[in-house]
Amino acid sequence: MNTHQIHTPLGAVFFDRPAQEVAEELLGKFLIREKNSVQYAFMITDVEAYEGLKDKASHAHRGRTKRNEPMFGSPGIWYVYFVYGMHWLLNIVTGNEGHPGAVLIRGIQHVSGPAKLTKFLTISSKENKMQATPENKLWIGDRNIYIPKKIIKKVPRVGVGYAGPVWAKKPYRYVVKEC
DNA sequence: TAAGTGATCTCT
DNA sequence: GAGATCACTTAA
Numbered sequence: 001m002n003t004h005q006i007h008t009p010l011g012a013v014f015f016d017r018p019a020q021e022v023a024e025e026l027l028g029k030f031l032i033r034e035k036n037s038v039q040y041a042f043m044i045t046d047v048e049a050y051e052g053l054k055d056k057a058s059h060a061h062r063g064r065t066k067r068n069e070p071m072f073g074s075p076g077i078w079y080v081y082f083v084y085g086m087h088w089l090l091n092i093v094t095g096n097e098g099h100p101g102a103v104l105i106r107g108i109q110h111v112s113g114p115a116k117l118t119k120f121l122t123i124s125s126k127e128n129k130m131q132a133t134p135e136n137k138l139w140i141g142d143r144n145i146y147i148p149k150k151i152i153k154k155v156p157r158v159g160v161g162y163a164g165p166v167w168a169k170k171p172y173r174y175v176v177k178e179c
Numbered sequence: 180t181a182a183g184t185g186a187t188c189t190c191t
Numbered sequence: 192g193a194g195a196t197c198a199c200t201t202a203a
Contacts, residue, residue, distance in 0.1 A: 048198070057198075067187060085184025087199050104198055115199050159198050 007032060007041065007141025009134055015075035019049035019094040019101040024174050026092075026140070028147035031108050033121045034137035040121075041141065046107030048157045049172040050091070053100060057163035057170075060100030070129045071100040078138065080118070080128040087115035088124050092132060092140065106158070106173070151177045 007030055015022055030041040050058035050071075059068040059081075070079035070093055079091040079102050095101035106114045118124070123138065132139040154171035161168050 050198075059198080062188085065188075081198090082186060083197055084199050085186075085197090087184095089198060091198085106198085113200070157198070162197085 007143050010076070010132070010140045010142055012074065012076045015092060015094050016096050017075075017094060019051035019103050020172060022092075022094045023047045023049035023103045023172065024152065026103060026105075027152060027174055027176050028145040030141045030143055031105060031121070032134075032139055032141050033123075034134070035122075041143075042108035042111070043145070044105060044108055044140075045176040046105075046112065047174050048104040048106055049094075049101075049174075050104065051095075051101050051172070055163075055170075056167040057157055057160035057172075058100065058102075064100070068100065071102050072098055073129065076132050078127045078130050078132055080123060080125060082125070083115075088118040089114045090118050090121075090123050090127070107175075147176055153177050 026044050026047050029044050031044055032039055032041045053061055055061055060071045064072050067081060070077060073093055074097045075094055077093045079093050080088055082088055089104060091102040091104045093102050104114060105117065108117060111117050111120050127138055130136045153175045155173045156169050156171060157173045
């Protein structure tokens with residue numbers, strides 16, 4: 001394909017860092033989906049970080065299983081899993097191979113809610129473990145937009161009460177404030 | 180506020 | 192193999 005590339009695709013270098021750092025910087029980046037040779041780009045506005053084995057809210061905290069295996073994989077692959085019998089959730093894997101970490105993409109402009117997002121972009125198990133690259137028709141691009149720290153809200157993650165008071169309260173959800 | 184829905188994980 | 196749980200959404 002010979003499309004004019006206005007976004008720089010983000011790769012392993014960007015994602016091989018702590019999930020909290022990647023999460024915050026993902027705000028203002030673009031989630032890009034290609035359908036029928038057309039690229040659709042949406043600015044990321046809401047994310048959550050899941051970092052390391054110690055994070056009790058993370059799927060990885062009980063160690064490696066078949067389900068959470070992608071979290072232990074190389075930075076910049078997708079971790080897509082099924083919950084509540086009906087929803088797919090999209091995560092990008094962070095940290096080096098063997099170190100479990102991921103950022104849940106909760107919202108893009110005009111689509112709030114992690115399960116609505118995957119439905120809207122037709123994301124499911126097919127994307128699990130795939131590299132986030134243009135070739136795979138689902139990736140994250142940088143259009144060099146700067147989100148001022150002032151308008152980033154840091155709040156507790158959603159639906160993680162089971163993690164206990166300490167981990168449930170960590171402000172690992174990053175949201176771009178509405179203006 | 181509660182139900183829907185099924186894969187996954189943790190016990191027996 | 193059984194039972195509980197779950198990074199959610201929608202309708203009431």
